[in-house]
Amino acid sequence: MSTTPIMTVTDLHKTYGKAGSKQYEALKGINFDVNAGEFVGIMGASGSGKTTLLNMLATLDQPTSGEVTINQQPITHLKGNQLADFRAKEIGFIFQDFNLLETMTAYENIALPLTLQNTAAKKIKPAVEVVAAHLGIAEFLNNYPNELSGGQKQRVAAARALINEPAMLFGDEPTGALDSKSARELLDLFTTINREQAVSILLVTHDPFSASYCQRILFIKDGKIGQELNRADLSRKAFYQQILDTLGTFEQ
Amino acid sequence: MLTKLAMTGFQKRWRDYLVLFSGLIMSSAIFYMFEALATNKTFLKQNTGISMVGMIFQFGSVLLTIITLVYIGYANSFLLSMRKRDYGLFMLVGARKGKIGQLIWLETLLVGITATIVGIIVGTLLTIGLSQLLISSLGLTLHHLSAWYFPAALTTLLLYVGLFLLAGFFNLIALTKTPALKLLHSNDQPNRPKLKPVRQLVEVILGLISIAIGYWAMANLDKLQMAGIGIALVTIVLGTYLLFNAIFVWLVVLLKRLPFANRGLNGFTLSQLSFRIRNYTKILSIVAMLFALALGAITVGMGFHRQVPLMVNGGNAYDMGLVNTTGSQKAQIKALNPTTESTYRFKVGKKAVYYRASDFDQHPFITMEQAGHNQLKFTVKHNTAKQLLKSNASYQLNSLQGSAQQRLRTQMLSDAQYAKLTQPEQRLTVFATADVTAHTAALKKLATSQRHRDTGLQGEMLGGRYTGYQLINSMYSGLEFMGFFLGVAFLAMLASCLMFKILSGAAADQHRYVMLNKIGTRKAQLNGALRKEIAVLFILPGIVGVVHVLFGLKMFSFIMVGSPYTGIWLPFLIFAGLYLIYYLITVQIYRRIVLQ
Numbered sequence: 001m002s003t004t005p006i007m008t009v010t011d012l013h014k015t016y017g018k019a020g021s022k023q024y025e026a027l028k029g030i031n032f033d034v035n036a037g038e039f040v041g042i043m044g045a046s047g048s049g050k051t052t053l054l055n056m057l058a059t060l061d062q063p064t065s066g067e068v069t070i071n072q073q074p075i076t077h078l079k080g081n082q083l084a085d086f087r088a089k090e091i092g093f094i095f096q097d098f099n100l101l102e103t104m105t106a107y108e109n110i111a112l113p114l115t116l117q118n119t120a121a122k123k124i125k126p127a128v129e130v131v132a133a134h135l136g137i138a139e140f141l142n143n144y145p146n147e148l149s150g151g152q153k154q155r156v157a158a159a160r161a162l163i164n165e166p167a168m169l170f171g172d173e174p175t176g177a178l179d180s181k182s183a184r185e186l187l188d189l190f191t192t193i194n195r196e197q198a199v200s201i202l203l204v205t206h207d208p209f210s211a212s213y214c215q216r217i218l219f220i221k222d223g224k225i226g227q228e229l230n231r232a233d234l235s236r237k238a239f240y241q242q243i244l245d246t247l248g249t250f251e252q
Numbered sequence: 253m254l255t256k257l258a259m260t261g262f263q264k265r266w267r268d269y270l271v272l273f274s275g276l277i278m279s280s281a282i283f284y285m286f287e288a289l290a291t292n293k294t295f296l297k298q299n300t301g302i303s304m305v306g307m308i309f310q311f312g313s314v315l316l317t318i319i320t321l322v323y324i325g326y327a328n329s330f331l332l333s334m335r336k337r338d339y340g341l342f343m344l345v346g347a348r349k350g351k352i353g354q355l356i357w358l359e360t361l362l363v364g365i366t367a368t369i370v371g372i373i374v375g376t377l378l379t380i381g382l383s384q385l386l387i388s389s390l391g392l393t394l395h396h397l398s399a400w401y402f403p404a405a406l407t408t409l410l411l412y413v414g415l416f417l418l419a420g421f422f423n424l425i426a427l428t429k430t431p432a433l434k435l436l437h438s439n440d441q442p443n444r445p446k447l448k449p450v451r452q453l454v455e456v457i458l459g460l461i462s463i464a465i466g467y468w469a470m471a472n473l474d475k476l477q478m479a480g481i482g483i484a485l486v487t488i489v490l491g492t493y494l495l496f497n498a499i500f501v502w503l504v505v506l507l508k509r510l511p512f513a514n515r516g517l518n519g520f521t522l523s524q525l526s527f528r529i530r531n532y533t534k535i536l537s538i539v540a541m542l543f544a545l546a547l548g549a550i551t552v553g554m555g556f557h558r559q560v561p562l563m564v565n566g567g568n569a570y571d572m573g574l575v576n577t578t579g580s581q582k583a584q585i586k587a588l589n590p591t592t593e594s595t596y597r598f599k600v601g602k603k604a605v606y607y608r609a610s611d612f613d614q615h616p617f618i619t620m621e622q623a624g625h626n627q628l629k630f631t632v633k634h635n636t637a638k639q640l641l642k643s644n645a646s647y648q649l650n651s652l653q654g655s656a657q658q659r660l661r662t663q664m665l666s667d668a669q670y671a672k673l674t675q676p677e678q679r680l681t682v683f684a685t686a687d688v689t690a691h692t693a694a695l696k697k698l699a700t701s702q703r704h705r706d707t708g709l710q711g712e713m714l715g716g717r718y719t720g721y722q723l724i725n726s727m728y729s730g731l732e733f734m735g736f737f738l739g740v741a742f743l744a745m746l747a748s749c750l751m752f753k754i755l756s757g758a759a760a761d762q763h764r765y766v767m768l769n770k771i772g773t774r775k776a777q778l779n780g781a782l783r784k785e786i787a788v789l790f791i792l793p794g795i796v797g798v799v800h801v802l803f804g805l806k807m808f809s810f811i812m813v814g815s816p817y818t819g820i821w822l823p824f825l826i827f828a829g830l831y832l833i834y835y836l837i838t839v840q841i842y843r844r845i846v847l848q
């Protein structure tokens with residue numbers, strides 16, 4: 001495994017609320033790196049600051065202080081077109097509630113990041129078909145989101161996130177709205193993508209089962225990273241057990 | 253407790269309520285303005301002299317009521333979409349349905365009645381402002397126009413309260429019959445745009461036939477009379493709807509297949525449009541109708557306005573005739589830079605006015621004579637004494653020659669015969685300026701001074717273009733005023749309809765734009781998508797509306813002398829400007845809602 005970090009996070013703070021009004025410090029100094037090609041999980045109880053952290057990392061919100069770099073590029077002060085282009089080219093997201101455009105077919109949803117870049121029409125179709133085949137949704141391309149199951153929707157969302165071959169893929173509880181079978185399929189898919197296409201993945205979850213698919217897990221509590229687990233050569237089942245044990249002591 | 257919850261919901265959404273309120277106020281204000289003219293029989297009678305106008309207003313009234321119905325339907329669904337989540341929440345926390353039903357009913361009625369009352373006040377003020385503006389800028393004279401007209405206020409209030417009672421009832425059923433969870437997640441489902449070639453072909457054909465019948469009815473209004481207007485209204489509305497329904501779906505599906513759809517957010521915009529196709533076809537047909545009515549009214553109003561000088565110029569070749577001008581009057585005439593000026597000497601006998609023929613032979617008297625059947629085509633004739641006596645336009649001289657003499661015969665005498673007459677010699681000075689409408693103030697001064705000197709001279713007896721202008725202008729002012737007034741009113745109604753429809757979808761679009769922003773869409777692209785989507789919704793009914801107007805103007809060829817089509821580019825241009833302003837405002841508000 002390569003050891004160059006694809007993402008570095010340095011002393012990240014986030015305080016909600018304006019000075020003077022009621023303030024809440026959701027992140028209290030977060031530091032960690034993600035190496036290229038790594039599959040990292042962030043775990044924590046509800047309200048521990050997972051979504052807040054992910055939003056800072058994925059440029060959806062700005063931290064109060066601290067710095068994040070992705071691909072050696074500082075991202076916390078990006079604005080306007082630079083920010084939009086960075087999102088479009090360097091990162092992909094998958095959200096719990098799918099975030100698909102229900103007015104467009106699966107195909108159009110997946111193709112959207114390419115059409116936004118005005119990619120030649122000739123290149124769009126094959127690119128969508130390759131990703132769709134990879135994620136097992138080739139036969140649903142002409143369906144609208146409301147004609148798809150939750151698992152299928154999430155795979156369409158994944159396809160849209162991956163079509164630009166991003167450096168990092170972010171997922172905020174992507175299995176949260178799925179039944180266990182669909183969740184398992186999606187996680188298997190992440191593992192394959194991570195391995196075969198060397199996409200770095202950062203997965204936020206409160207679910208130990210989902211977390212057991214990761215190579216490394218950071219536990220967050222009260223806005224700080226409290227503990228770190230490495231899967232190393234453990235089987236997924238054994239890692240799952242280890243996570244449960246850790247949670248038992250960590251959540252005390 | 254629940255009332256408090258309802259109030260907090262109100263406070264949080266004051267901006268949405270502002271949109272709702274201003275839309276409703278606009279609508280009721282316009283309805284009131286229309287009714288204030290339409291139900292004021294004395295005004296209509298005094299200012300038009302055309303009995304048909306009253307009937308046209310009745311039809312307009314019915315039409316506006318239908319439009320108001322649809323409009324309130326949209327406003328209500330806007331209100332409903334705003335409150336759905338709140339009410340769903342109330343139900344989840346265990347509020348009883350009866351209690352919620354009361355709240356909904358109360359809120360709908362409260363919003364409706366407040367808006368209507370404010371609307372009537374605004375309507376009264378607008379009527380004052382608009383009529384002042386029109387009267388001063390067009391130089392109109394109007395009688396019996398009262399901005400505050402009680403029957404109109406009553407009609408407006410009754411209609412709106414009735415409609416809001418209905419709306420409240422509808423809301424009650426819609427909200428309380430729906431399970432709480434569905435209210436919380438009431439995202440509209442996409443309509444899969446389907447191509448059904450046979451059905452759409454039938455729709456296109458039926459639509460075209462309907463519109464053709466409507467156009468035919470308008471063109472033959474002289475034979476069909478009032479029935480023609482009824483037929484035209486029904487068939488054109490129906491035909492427009494069918495055409496939109498068939499062509500819009502087909503167009504979007506077709507455009508989506510072009511490479512154009514693969515660039516930037518074009519695909520997204522097309523999807524947005526197709527997503528709402530069914531909702532939009534109705535509103536677009538209505539907007540097309542309103543567009544046609546508004547543009548038509550303004551064009552007709554302008555047509556009348558343009559016609560006044562044409563008719564005036566045809567009535568006489570001279571602006572005025574003055575008998576025995578004083579030195580000061582002469583100076584005033586000179587200051588007007590007259591294009592022609594002649595003086596004829598005459599003596600008044602018991603039975604005739606005697607002129608010196610040689611004056612006419614030296615300075616031929618100009619008459620205007622109608623050319624062919626067209627009442628507005630005139631030929632200019634220069635008449636010597638002999639020619640004038642033979643001409644059947646010789647009355648044009650009589651009308652200029654001041655007070656008592658108008659009923660006397662005209663006689664042309666040789667210099668010798670003339671010299672034998674013992675009556676005192678008088679002088680008639682006739683003159684014309686390049687444009688009588690441009691010199692009304694100065695001419696008025698001359699007329700007044702002449703009336704002081706010649707007490708037998710009354711109103712119309714001064715003759716010439718100036719008098720003609722005053723007569724014809726007062727006759728046409730009412731028609732002009734109505735044209736402009738209705739045009740502006742319909743335009744405002746149209747714009748609020750369209751704005752409402754678009755803005756009521758904005759809340760649902762908000763999350764789509766947030767999503768696009770998250771996946772890395774540039775601001776410029778988002779703005780572009782938004783502008784394009786709204787532009788399509790403005791342009792489509794605009795095109796259809798223009799076509800309707802071009803055919804509809806034929807209707808007026810029997811009220812108007814001459815062609816109603818001459819110079820229509822000007823009202824079209826003015827209208828396009830106003831329409832553009834509405835478009836820009838809609839884009840601005842929409843952007844504020846979805847892009848924040």
Ligand SMILES: Nc1ncnc2c1ncn2[C@@H]1O[C@H](COP(=O)(O)OP(=O)(O)O)[C@@H](O)[C@H]1O
Pocket residue numbers: 016017024026044045046047048049050051052053
């Ligand atoms: N926009 C916000 N304004 C104020 N407080 C917030 C906001 N977003 C989150 N918080 C607070 O920050 C804390 C962390 O929230 P979040 O990151 O959503 O937690 P998690 O995703 O781990 O459940 C919570 O206490 C939450 O109330």
Ligand SMILES: [Mg+2]
Pocket residue numbers: 050051052
């Ligand atoms: Mg969260």
